[in-house]
Amino acid sequence: MGIVHPDRYFARISAIDVQKDLLGCGITHALLDMDNTLVSRASGDVPSDVRNWLSRARNAGVSFCIVSNNWHDTPRIHGRELGIPVVAKACKPLPHGLLAARAAIGARSNDTVVIGDQLLTDVMGAHMLGMKAYLVAPLSEVDLRHTNALKPLREALLAGFVPENEHAASSCAPDARD
Structure with a gap:
């Protein structure tokens, strides 16, 4: 599997x-992107299903830190909320922000x-940094100009990947695509 x-x-x-995709795989910490992962770029809101998921995960013992490349106050506003x-x-993918987030919640690479x-x-x-990565489809098609410019590359890199839904089988192992 490539980087x-x-x-x-x-x-x-x-x-x-x-239970299955986090705790069952030994994951007790999650570093969360904000834009189009937690917060829709189209509406600026956190959808109710995302709020409910965060609550369920927190109640199950998962700890979180939002890690955002944003330079304005929006991440802190959503974090407080x-x-x-x-x-x-x-500055993802550079390591310093992810390392700071991991340290902030007492996480290690193997449980994050x-x-x-x-x-x-x-x-x-x-x-x-040796951590697992779960990709989610963006909450909205609305995005930054440079992110939209990279969509063809994203589609090429994801060729053969199909997003899992609520009824998909769970597996801690990487997807087998070959």
Whole structure:
């Protein structure tokens, strides 16, 4: 599996089964991307299914940190609203932001997953530090100009991957595609 290929690919964060896909795989910590993973770029809101998933995961003992490349105050606003610590200006895939987030919640590489919607920031950053990476389909088609420009590359890199939904079989092992 390549550095930009996710360990798992889900239709959205709420499709990740807390018991099977996290705790059952030894994952007790999650570093969460914000834009189009937790918060829709189209509406600026956290969808109710995402809020419910965060609550279920937190109640099951999973700890979180939001890791965002944003340089404005939006990540901290959403972090306060959701009760999740934040590392902003993370410069993913560079390691310093992800390492700071991991340290903030007392996590180690082997018990942590990075969950996000971008291959070249979230997935690559996770794999560079030996963490699992769960890719989620973006909550919205609305995105930044440079992210939209990379969509053809994303589609080429994800050729053969199909996002898992709420009814998919769970597996801690990487997807077998060959």
